[in-house]
Amino acid sequence: MTAMTPAPTRTRPDLSYLLDHTSHVLRTRMAAALAEIGLTARMHCVLVHALEAERTQNQLAEIGDMDKTTMVVTVDALEKAGLAERRPSSTDRRARIVAVTPEGAKVAARSQEIVDGVHEEALASFPPGDREVFLRLMNHLAQGHLSTPVAGPAPARRPRQRG
Amino acid sequence: MTAMTPAPTRTRPDLSYLLDHTSHVLRTRMAAALAEIGLTARMHCVLVHALEAERTQNQLAEIGDMDKTTMVVTVDALEKAGLAERRPSSTDRRARIVAVTPEGAKVAARSQEIVDGVHEEALASFPPGDREVFLRLMNHLAQGHLSTPVAGPAPARRPRQRG
DNA sequence: TATTGTTATACTCTATAACTATA
DNA sequence: TATAGTTATAGAGTATAACAATA
Numbered sequence: 001m002t003a004m005t006p007a008p009t010r011t012r013p014d015l016s017y018l019l020d021h022t023s024h025v026l027r028t029r030m031a032a033a034l035a036e037i038g039l040t041a042r043m044h045c046v047l048v049h050a051l052e053a054e055r056t057q058n059q060l061a062e063i064g065d066m067d068k069t070t071m072v073v074t075v076d077a078l079e080k081a082g083l084a085e086r087r088p089s090s091t092d093r094r095a096r097i098v099a100v101t102p103e104g105a106k107v108a109a110r111s112q113e114i115v116d117g118v119h120e121e122a123l124a125s126f127p128p129g130d131r132e133v134f135l136r137l138m139n140h141l142a143q144g145h146l147s148t149p150v151a152g153p154a155p156a157r158r159p160r161q162r163g
Numbered sequence: 164m165t166a167m168t169p170a171p172t173r174t175r176p177d178l179s180y181l182l183d184h185t186s187h188v189l190r191t192r193m194a195a196a197l198a199e200i201g202l203t204a205r206m207h208c209v210l211v212h213a214l215e216a217e218r219t220q221n222q223l224a225e226i227g228d229m230d231k232t233t234m235v236v237t238v239d240a241l242e243k244a245g246l247a248e249r250r251p252s253s254t255d256r257r258a259r260i261v262a263v264t265p266e267g268a269k270v271a272a273r274s275q276e277i278v279d280g281v282h283e284e285a286l287a288s289f290p291p292g293d294r295e296v297f298l299r300l301m302n303h304l305a306q307g308h309l310s311t312p313v314a315g316p317a318p319a320r321r322p323r324q325r326g
Numbered sequence: 327t328a329t330t331g332t333t334a335t336a337c338t339c340t341a342t343a344a345c346t347a348t349a
Numbered sequence: 350t351a352t353a354g355t356t357a358t359a360g361a362g363t364a365t366a367a368c369a370a371t372a
Contacts, residue, residue, distance in 0.1 A: 015282040016193060016204075018301040019186035021309070026182055028312040041179075058330065067364055072332065086331095094330040094371045119178040125307045126300070134300040137293055138181045144288045146184070149191040160335060160366050221353060230341055235355065249354095257348045257353040320359060323343050 026122060033114050037107060038081060042066065042074045044115065047083060047108040050098040056089060057096055083107055189285060196277050200270060201244060205229065205237045207278065210246060210271040213261040219252060220259055246270055 027041075034044055045064045049055060055063075061071040075098055078084035083104030089095040100108065123131050193204055202210075208227045212218060218226075224234040238261055241247035246267030252258040263271065286294050 013282070013298045013302075015285060015298075015301075016186075016189055016278070018298075018305050019182060019189055022301070022305050023179075023182035023186040025309040025312045026179055028315065029309075030179060031315065032313045056330080068331070069333090069365085070363065089330095092330080092372075096331070115179070119176070122178060122304070122308050126303070130300055130303075133296060134304075135176045135178075135181075137289070137297040137300070138178075138185070139176075140289070140293075141285070141297075142181050142185050145285050146188040146192075149188045150195045152191065152194065155337070155364085157336060157365055219353075231354070232341065232356085233339085252353095255349075255353075257346095259354070318341085318360070320342055323358060 026118070029122070030115065030118050033118050034111060037110060037114070039107070039111050040074075040077070042070070043078055043081075043083075044108070044111045046071070046074050046078065046098065047100060047104055048112060050084060051100045051105060051108050054097050054099075056092075057086075057098060060098060078104070189281070192285070193278065193281050196281050197274060200273060200277070202270070202274050203237075203240070205233070206241055206244075206246075207271070207274045209234070209237050209241065209261065210263060210267055211275060213247060214263045214268060214271050217260050217262075219255075220249075220261060223261055241267065 030041055034041060039047075042064065046060050049060055049063050057071045057075060058068060061068050064071075066074070075084065075086065075096075078098075079086065083101055085099050085101060086096040087099045089097050123134070126134060190204075197204060197207055205227065209223050212223055212226050220234045220238060221231060224231050227234075229237070238247065238249065238259075241261070242249065246264055248262050248264060249259040250262045252260050286297070289297060
């Protein structure tokens, strides 16, 4: 499922395995923790950024690096849960502002605690100084050579079947 | 597509973003680099471990943490490319040994160079001492609290439609 | 003409279920 | 009965295409 080898026999350190494995495990922990209050990671992400400022679906999609169609279903879920509402933008009648409800704001505060807690727990085993060092080095990597993905080839798709 | 926030406004360090983003970017680079010699990461993984010892599909699936059905298509791809062959096991007539061809061995050597090179490149920007520190801390994380995924709920599926 | 949000749907990936042949 | 490998296919996730309203 994760695809890169656990590599007991590898000679070089296997960065792919280290990053894939840790990010995968953290993701499962995060999903499980957020599921307890009925959220997905995406819902949390949208909720938090919609709370910071008046933002359209488009803007939130860009921030969270999602497709606009993914944003539609995410906002649908937030609306159905009563955590956010679509409001027409006052400046652009095509656009919809994602407005967080009072209940949504409460849930966002709680979900942020959960997210921080899961991160906390993951880093807890580091001895005092190592934690800061680790985060500093991870940031260096994320902002350096591993900042921008290389684009895969566009998949090429048949035109839609009418129905 | 990656789902966790880039978070310029977040107060706590966002470990989810750091791990998701870096692993995602590294994966795209690895896929692009291996694609140049016609391999996927999975094909490389199977090739390398099949070369180390006589191994069945089942054993290789466990090592690479893949489903056995995923292994079938991976070995199909290796066979079609002339890099490996299925040979009956001498001890268990149900099992198939994945035997790497001479061409497959050459490709495996090359793909291992590619993998190491991509890792090398990613770590290259670290100043001398930091690289070892980083790998040590990543290993600590991967073997510690982020070693085992929590199981999501089983999806529950309809019986197969006969056809 | 271009863009926002929407619906419908195609595609990829992965894993379950069912099957065959062995054990 | 249980297991290795296979086939068929269900389902999740995601992105493209087409469309309606508006810019």
